[in-house]
Amino acid sequence: MFNSSSWEVGPILRALMRNKVGALLIAIQIAVTMCIIVNAIHIILERQELMARDSGIDEANSFHLISTGFANDFNEQVTIETDLNTIRALPGVIDAVQINAIPISGGGWSMGLQTQPGAEFDGVGTAVYMVDEHVLEALDLELIAGEAFKPTHVRWRERAQTNWPDQTIITKAMAESLFPEEPWQQVVGKTVYINDNEPILIMGIIDKLQAPWVGWNNVEHAMLSPEKTLFSSSRYLVRTEPGRRDELMPKVEEILAESNKGRIIRDVTSMMDTRERSYRRHGAMIKILTTVMVILTVVTALGIVGLASFSVNRRRKQIGTRRALGASQSAILRYFMLENFLISTVGVVLGAALTIGLNIYLVQAFSLDRIDWYFIPLGMLVLWMVGQLAVFGPAKRAAGIAPAIATRTV
Amino acid sequence: MFSYYLRLALLSIKRNPILSSLMVAAIALGIGASMTTITVNYLMSADPIPHKSDELFYVQVDSWDPNDPYDEPNEPPDQLTWTDANNLMNARKATRQVAMASSGAVIEPHGQDSKPFNAGIRLTFADFFPMFDVPFLYGSGWSESQDLAREQIVVLSRETNERVFGGENSVGRSIRIGGNQFTVVGVLNHWQPVPKFYDVTTGAFNETEDLFMPFLLKEELELPNGGNTNCWKSPEGDSFKAFLQSECVNYQMWVELPTERDKQDYLAFLNSYADDQKALGRFPRPLNNRLSNVMQWMEIQEVVADDARIMLWLSFMFLLVCLLNTIGLLLSKFSGKAAEIGLRRAVGASKGDLFMQHLVETACIGIAGGIAGLGLAMLGLLGIGSLYGDFAENLTSLDLTMVAVALLLALVSSIAAGLYPTWRACNIAPASQLKSQ
Amino acid sequence: MLKMNNVTKVFRTDLVETHALRDFNLHVQEGDFVAVTGPSGSGKTTFLNIAGLLETFNGGQYHLDGLDVSNLSDKERSRIRNEKIGFIFQGFNLIPDLNLFDNVDVPLRYRGFRSAERKRRIEQSLEMVGLASRMKHLPSQLSGGQQQRVAIARALAGEPRFLLADEPTGNLDSKMxxxxxxxxxxxxxxxxxxxxVTHDPLLAKQARRNIFVRDGKVSELHEVSAFAEDETAASKVANSKQ
Known part of the structure; x- marks a missing residue:
């Protein structure tokens, strides 16, 4: 039985105006809480999106390690050939490559490629991965156009060597950045320039491979260069059959260390750990913001409970009188719920303004993205609900106050 | 009188245990959250060498590409080329000067049971140790003449000395590094400036290096590049020497200039040096040389992470909510005491007396909240430490200053929160509460 | 109109049972004006609470306006209070945050009247107690007598058949x-x-009938015309015993 007269909006508002401070305190708390929660959720989602990006390689089943030679009689070229043959022959290993940098690991090599020769033209930045013909299998890359490297393409690179092989395979994103006017399929066979005027032929395109730097704007830009390096330290990336990574990591380390005493094997790390480390600060931020949100909501809710309990206590006589005058228990419950709803409404309207304000500041000061519009009504809804849930206990207690209290003096 | 107020405060706190503990909890949470982020920000933005941070200057000269600045809008490179590092070192125009680079090599300890391991190397000059007040456990740094003679000498970190020599005084002993024999001249005591200001190019809060050796050994022993190497044109030739002579930047340089005049003179020297280089066909960009003192350099390198600043602001807002909460709860509590206040007024207490009485009560709650908040801040820092791992290892310790700041913040904010409720309470008319109605 | 037969009310705590009312019998006719007197602790207030459906009772029967109210739900009791009973309290019990208009409005809201009807009744009843011109004032801006008149207006606005007054002049000076x-x-x-309900025999004298309650029972019933001097003495004795 709905009846407008039982929704005492007018009298509640007028009564609230006589008690502005308490109501305002709650409204501001709700506003600030909403502002923090909405912006925190926005940051969390942004970070989650960042962390959900695919590096392009078979992260779950891959690991990498470094082999550093130190002995005077250390023959690097022979060691690398032997190591790769040994690893590739191990049961459970799908493939392995020597690679100068590990995707999403934080450290690597970048170069600029340009479509016209000459120092006066700008290049497009790209990560460089120096790899041999096993790269597609070892990194689980899909060649979507052109040709893969053949053993004949792969050369040896000395430490201070500056020139480049004649061919490259690039990512689709890199192809689109180099030639924005053309469909990426047609980029195969084109010549681009490295070191201002050294020509390189694009012989193939892979679907996806991320650069080593997860915070880089051009993280999807990568080029594969067919060469093995003689830099005295070598990185190997090993891809195993599903589920065999953990068993093979110590095994590979041991075999390599035993096979040659003139070098050390170090930093044996799974790709999952590499990812965790690279994204750790984002993961940490997510956890911290989540904690802050939860605690803040609890604090605000407790504040509402505290103030509502107090206001119920202060109004015991009034509640008894209302009951005596014919208010049912549900009318009393409704009164306090409605009162809280009205206070919350002021709070969430204020909160919407604050939220947008803080977001504008974050956008300017920390180049975050703008929040989506629907975050605001969602945030308002959540805070309304928090308020209603928090006030329910005290309101229920108010409804339980005996009408006979009205006739009690003092 | 104060002790009387204190007793009244404790009585009043005990009388409303739930309300009181809610208030203490609210203040503690607010203080805990803010102190956690304040500490992280404080340590990130700390002055790592306070007594001389404005006498130490990071050197930048613009040797970059004529077509593009190193960084927008017109920033000179953040490191030097090998050529410039050596020219500026040889000029000796500052009180002290060090050029440096990072590198790495394998150490082969004596004895069969200890395995070779990879060590981080700081290549630097003799002035490094006195200039940055590096503490020694054994021995000392090396001399300028040893720099120039390219002697194979090394200063070990305390940890490296533990690992290789079991912590003994190893001065004079030999150690095999990267296939070469070195002589130990010194062992550092524990040294971890926060931020690691002398080289922030690969992270401002990294560990200090495992060993320190003369800079020129890089050329002598062809040591690999550590850190970031940036080139605007490729080296001319494929030899190690060609790389060193290239326009690639990989070296940092600091100078010590005690007075403003020294600084002006040094900047003038840098400018004339740049002109000399232009005459030789280098430095194609307009004159753009910089000297930044330690704190300026930390600012330019944005050592304080954005996330830490975002969290700082969020935690202040968090504190605000907690304080609003406390104000509300105090209002409730004091208005419940209206009868008592009316009675006290009636028997002659002045407004000032009542104000003091309630302020003492508020302060008690504030201090309790502050102490609990400190505990929470320690938990928070532990949490941050475990979430960020070794990135934050040096950023999560509370020092005495921070403890004092926490207590002060708690006291000030709780008293600020208590002012309005107290004022309201004290304005209760003496007679109004004595009637039964 | 109001018919109580052997109504019993027992308060229980862990240690003691207190009989606030025992076998309380009372019949009040339509249109009557009954004053209930008795020393404090005699059960006056308990009687008032039960009569006004503010409290339940343990035994006996209570018919209000022909309806057996012994076993009603809380919700039904609320409705009857709202529709049939008007309350006047010793402490006026006006809601301090609401102005006179909103105070009188309170029971009408629970009745579910439309806004125009409520407005008509509020104005009419405030008019009746002579305070129509101060509708927007707050209770604290009125004298005690005026506040009680507002409370009476509030009690009457719903046009109840039955008015329950609890020491209506207890907080007022004699003129008010x-x-x-x-x-x-x-x-x-x-x-x-x-x-x-009142403890003041002079006030009680102004009603049509007087009931004297002692130890939870109706001990004497008088038509006011038969009111005797010695009754005052009896009540004084009862008071001094307390």
Missing amino acids: AHSVMDLLKDINARGTTIVM
Whole structure:
């Protein structure tokens, strides 16, 4: 039985105006809480999106390690050939490559490629991965156009060597950045320039491979260069059959260390750990913001409970009188719920303004993205609900106050 | 009188245990959250060498590409080329000067049971140790003449000395590094400036290096590049020497200039040096040389992470909510005491007396909240430490200053929160509460 | 109108049972004006609470306006309070945050009247107690007598058949008390049944009938015409015993 007269909006508002401070305190708390929660959720989602990006390689089943030679009689070229043959022959290993940098690991090599020769033209930045013909299998890359490297393409690179092989395979994103006017399929066979005027032929395109730097704007830009390096330290990336990574990591380390005493094997790390480390600060931020949100909501809710309990206590006589005058228990419950709803409404309207304000500041000061519009009504809804849930206990207690209290003096 | 107020405060706190503990909890949470982020920000933005941070200057000269600045809008490179590092070192125009680079090599300890391991190397000059007040456990740094003679000498970190020599005084002993024999001249005591200001190019809060050796050994022993190497044109030739002579930047340089005049003179020297280089066909960009003192350099390198600043602001807002909460709860509590206040007024207490009485009560709650908040801040820092791992290892310790700041913040904010409720309470008319109605 | 047969009310704590009312019998006719007196602790207030459906009772029967109210739900009791009973309290019980208009409005809201109807009734009843011009004032801006008149207006606005007054002049000086009593008599004259609880025999004398309660029982019933001097003495003795 709905009846407008039982929704005492007018009298509640007028009564609230006589008690502005308490109501305002709650409204501001709700506003600030909403502002923090909405912006925190926005940051969390942004970070989650960042962390959900695919590096392009078979992260779950891959690991990498470094082999550093130190002995005077250390023959690097022979060691690398032997190591790769040994690893590739191990049961459970799908493939392995020597690679100068590990995707999403934080450290690597970048170069600029340009479509016209000459120092006066700008290049497009790209990560460089120096790899041999096993790269597609070892990194689980899909060649979507052109040709893969053949053993004949792969050369040896000395430490201070500056020139480049004649061919490259690039990512689709890199192809689109180099030639924005053309469909990426047609980029195969084109010549681009490295070191201002050294020509390189694009012989193939892979679907996806991320650069080593997860915070880089051009993280999807990568080029594969067919060469093995003689830099005295070598990185190997090993891809195993599903589920065999953990068993093979110590095994590979041991075999390599035993096979040659003139070098050390170090930093044996799974790709999952590499990812965790690279994204750790984002993961940490997510956890911290989540904690802050939860605690803040609890604090605000407790504040509402505290103030509502107090206001119920202060109004015991009034509640008894209302009951005596014919208010049912549900009318009393409704009164306090409605009162809280009205206070919350002021709070969430204020909160919407604050939220947008803080977001504008974050956008300017920390180049975050703008929040989506629907975050605001969602945030308002959540805070309304928090308020209603928090006030329910005290309101229920108010409804339980005996009408006979009205006739009690003092 | 104060002790009387204190007793009244404790009585009043005990009388409303739930309300009181809610208030203490609210203040503690607010203080805990803010102190956690304040500490992280404080340590990130700390002055790592306070007594001389404005006498130490990071050197930048613009040797970059004529077509593009190193960084927008017109920033000179953040490191030097090998050529410039050596020219500026040889000029000796500052009180002290060090050029440096990072590198790495394998150490082969004596004895069969200890395995070779990879060590981080700081290549630097003799002035490094006195200039940055590096503490020694054994021995000392090396001399300028040893720099120039390219002697194979090394200063070990305390940890490296533990690992290789079991912590003994190893001065004079030999150690095999990267296939070469070195002589130990010194062992550092524990040294971890926060931020690691002398080289922030690969992270401002990294560990200090495992060993320190003369800079020129890089050329002598062809040591690999550590850190970031940036080139605007490729080296001319494929030899190690060609790389060193290239326009690639990989070296940092600091100078010590005690007075403003020294600084002006040094900047003038840098400018004339740049002109000399232009005459030789280098430095194609307009004159753009910089000297930044330690704190300026930390600012330019944005050592304080954005996330830490975002969290700082969020935690202040968090504190605000907690304080609003406390104000509300105090209002409730004091208005419940209206009868008592009316009675006290009636028997002659002045407004000032009542104000003091309630302020003492508020302060008690504030201090309790502050102490609990400190505990929470320690938990928070532990949490941050475990979430960020070794990135934050040096950023999560509370020092005495921070403890004092926490207590002060708690006291000030709780008293600020208590002012309005107290004022309201004290304005209760003496007679109004004595009637039964 | 109001019919109580052997109504019993027992308060229990862990240690003791207190019989607040025992075998309480009372019949009040339509249009009557009954004053209930008795020393404090005699069960006056308990009687008032039960009569006004503010409290339940343990035994006996209570018919209000022909309806057995012994086993009603809380919700039904609320509705009956709202529709049939008007309350006047010793402490006025006005809601301090609401102005006179909103105070009188309170029971009408629970009744579910439309806004125009509520407005008409509020104005009419405030008019009746002579405070129509101060509708927007807050209770604290009025004297005690005026506040009690507002409370009476609030009690009457719903046009109850039955008015319950609890020491309606207890907090008023004699002049104000007089005018409030005159108002009550006036209301009774228009046909509203009134039951008034008071400890003041002089006040009770102004009702049509007096009931003296002692130890939770109706001990004496008087028509006011038969009111005797010695009754005052008896009540004084009872008081001094407390």
